Amino acid sequence: MTGSSSSGRPAAGDGHYGEDLFEPEHPREAERIDAAALAYDPVTTSRLRSLGAGPGTRCLEVGAGTGTVARWLLEEAGVEEVVALDRDTADLDDLAEPRLQVVTADLTDESLRPGSFDLIHARVVLMHLPERRRLVSRLANWLNPGGWLVLGDAVEVPDALDTSSAYRRVMDAMWLALRPTIGTDTSSVPAYPHFLREEGLRNVAAELVCPPLVAGSPLARFWSETWSRMRPALEATGQVDAVVIDEALAYLASPRLAELGPGMVMTWGQRR
Template sequence: MERDEQYGEELFAHGRRGEAARLAALAAALDDSTFRWLERLPVRPNWRCLDIGTGTGTVAAWLSRRCPDGRVVATDRDTALLPPAAERGWETLEHDVTVDGFPDGSFDLIHVRWVLSHLRDREAVLARIVRWLAPGGWVLIQDLDRFPIASSPHPVYRKVSEAMCDAVEARIGTDTSWARTFPAPLRRAGLIDLDTEAFVAPTGATAMGRFWLGSADQLRGDLLEQFAVTEPELRYMHEQMVNPSYRDFALASVAAWGRRPER
């Protein structure tokens, strides 16, 4: 049964043991692909940028270097994992995207990574985000999708990984298949000049492997009690996620981008 819990309240809370390392591993796995996608957009030095769900702040740092004459605002419900204020080159705001807003037309670029799929009202939130764009401004969203897992040639890994997706869906309402519909949600939100692309980082003794193992550790109780995963299967998962010779795939990161019409 689905619980009335949001991402970060208990599961994946920033103050939870191991969460800082889990998010740092995710950033290490995804940042290069994120920066490649951002570089496809006509980012200018004076742009006003918003990074929603900034986590450890790596994307905000990149934007601040690319837009030295503009403004970069990085938001999260909990900003505890960001570098000290003296080391940041951007503004930081504790902000819940489901209830807090910005004036219409505030930003030239809005980036959202692995946030919207965790929200039950994700498309309504996306529509609000689009209103914060200036005419001609761009949105780049990225979200997780489970589609690579089903084709895994490793049965135990596939079983545990699929159970992890099911557990997150049941626990906090994540839609682990929503990103496979991109770029249609951006079209419904009124954006134009749309495109989409996916990136899949390997697991094993890799950054994505560390992220996936950290996620399994936090979901351990759910997996054992509700999703028929056994202790030996979790041990197998741990062994393979630190094994330099093991390779598989977990979640894809699917990106979509689009521009708000000038009128």
């Protein structure tokens, strides 16, 4: 399944998010996604509002997950319509709303034609899809004139002086494990502003947000649940064993926790 790319990093695997990891039917998957959403929704929604999400706008929420952003667009921003697209839309069932159109589809499906939009938002989706550069192009092409594309994906700002703590080793093993399994790769996230310029978008800008990683917080629970779910894949990297994973999990839940956790780069640009 694995191999090495010319960059020396493991090659992207042919697995899929939701099939080979993070299965939506897992009893704690919605809770895991919601924990990250709790940490990031304030900054996401504030950015979407500043870019004009409001009455009269037609929005596409890509990889809508449990629907927290779609719900905010409808209930708080009062947009005209939201198309919520995801491979698995079971968690969107309780969002019944005439202004919401739920589309169960794979973003990589070339036949997908969801229409055109004033705002397209994809958070923590493209990083999991090896076809991300081509998908940026597709999303940009679905914008109405004047419409905004907003991409949020993870980056790490690791402490280069720490090469041996359990936390660092498990976090590194996680990124290492994600690429050959489902194709996750965050290395091009800082290049998203360039991608949007290449697509001809204007007013391109980006910001990095690293919410505090505090024991007991939703974000600490998110990483804890993510690592617990990935145990076999983490151990398969050969970089960590069960003892190191247990130590890292205990650290995440302890008052000793002192880390700048991974953050999210939000990048946006506007169609002419």
